[in-house]
Amino acid sequence: MTRVKICGVTDSTDRDAVVTAGADAVGVIHGVPVDTPREVDAATAEKLADGVPPFVTSVLVTMPTTVQEAVRRVDRIEPDAVQVHDGLSPAELGALDSRITQDIVAVVEADAPAIESYATHADALLVDSVDADGGGGTGETHDWERTRDLVDSLDVPIVLAGGLTPENVADAVETVEPFAVDVASGVESAGGTKDHDAVSRFVRNAKQAAEGAV
């Protein structure tokens, strides 16, 4: 079974549509020093996370520069998990882990050095296509075979992200067999607004492909 995270919801209508579509996780982006239409302020992030129902995981996606900053955001927004995009070293992720109860998803690039050291300090790795400023949401795919190697070689759950769409997600799941897939821009009608039909097709195609891959 491959889980699905839909990232970058900016309002409650999109959040509820993502849940209705059967996604396993909802990503809320707050505290990123890059220009993105998917970022929301702290109060909105708090409300969006609070409205995610039981048995679906709310994920705060953030780019902290210090452990303290990450702790402050997690304590304010109270997500079920935090996805750290850039900014913290493996040792700092370890320090963060000792200060929060939430699971930590560390973002890495597929060809980054020392991925294993992130794996020892995170509950999951999200392998993404990252832009020059370290941000995600690029809409760009990367070398799926490299991510497949990580799935085979590391014990930690691997989440595949970057450039996924309803059209290519089945192929991605069959190639990589990840723990989960993640999408932001590939299911939008405009920047920061989800296309509900595309969200449903993405979830359906990912899960059907996972069943076929067993």
Ligand SMILES: O=C(O)c1ccccc1NCC(=O)[C@H](O)[C@H](O)COP(=O)(O)O
């Ligand atoms: O989506 C963003 O705009 C973003 C900006 C800064 C940091 C992280 C961001 N997104 C995090 C995600 O988990 C995205 O789903 C992931 O990067 C995949 O994006 P896409 O290629 O658009 O599907």
